[in-house]
Amino acid sequence: MRYWTLASPKTQKEKLQAWMAYISSYPELLEKQINNYKEMGLNWMEFAERVLFRIEDYIPLMKKARDNAFEICNNVYEQATRRIKLNLDVIFVLYVGIGCGAGWATLYKGHPACLIGLEKIAELGWWTKDKLEGLIAHELGHLVHMMWRNGFRSFEEEEKDPAFLLYSEGFAKRCEHLILGRETWNEADDENWISWCRKHIKFLAKEYLSRIEKAAPVNDFFGDWLNIRGRRQTGYFLGRELILWLERSNSLESIAVLSPDEVREKTIRFLRFIAKN
Known part of the structure; x- marks a missing residue:
């Protein structure tokens, strides 16, 4: 929000620069998103500009999604440990991305992680607690699958x-x-x-x-x-x-x-x- 408050009245290019300044503090998140678009043969900057054009409308919903996620993440995680034998320490990463996904089960800083893209959640209308529960449970399901296969690094390739x-x-x-x-x-x-x-x-x-x-x-x-x-x-x-x-x-x-x-x-x-x- 610090970056966006300064950038919101400016041009698309300046908005993209503001997002880059924000996300560059988390280089692994930036790399993952750029690679995601490259693997699909798409121009990531073009898609980033499209997403950032709509961010102003998404901000109230992103805030609700963030607050709701903080309330339910632990509960859904506990349910996963009981019901499908999840036995991992999971990092939940809430961030503003460029449309790569509402949820993403992956490794982050070498640890199993659930990435939660607030901008995509706002776009899809998944900011309510029941929708977020489904999203988070789904990504934990992927992490359990990776755990049982012992294949965190090979899974996305497969x-x-x-x-x-x-x-x-x-x-x-x-x-x-x-x-x-x-x-x-x-x-x-x-x-x-x-x-x-x-x-x-x-x-x-x-x-x-x-x-x-x-x-x-x-x-x-x-x-x-x-x-x-x-x-x-x-x-x-x-x-x-x-x-x-x-x-x-x-x-x-x-x-x-x-x-x-x-x-x-x-x-x-x-x-x-x-x-x-």
Whole structure:
């Protein structure tokens, strides 16, 4: 807020410079965000300017998100230790970024961390306590998955495989529901989203399978700025269904440690089964 108070009446370029001055105090956060855009082949400065153009409107919601996160982080963490055996010291990092994500499970300063992007939370409308609980539980689910796989440094690389990504996001979604003891769907566009996903699961499975076979991008299954037939983030639903399907004959712990080859084989088998039935 110190930086923004001085920059808010100024030009877009000066606003970007103010954000750079702020985030440069946390060089690892800056590097992660720039690399995130570069890996997608996007110009990070262009996206940063778009986000910063709207920050003024987001400030009241970012403040609410920050206050609410401080209230609930510890409680959700405690629930994760009890319900899915989380056994990690987790750093929660609340920051103002450039749209890379509302939540991000990763390593920060060498420690397991949950990065909480206040600007993205404000944009998505996830600043309320119930929405934040879902977000934080989801990221803790990713961290549990990384812990069981002993793969904090390899996990993000493995997620470049769309089959592994579906499995990973589905696993975190399943953990989110187990941690909170209820189904939470922040991804839902509206009250009909979940029923639409259930009704169209065969189509979703066929489409995702086709992307795997063609080595085509699956961003529109996960990115909130893209959609499949007008429905956003349907990959989280499809991934959760994959994990439930695997749980019919496996424990959650054994599912967590499948090799990348096993993940790919089982994910494709699930998609083919759903697509045919």
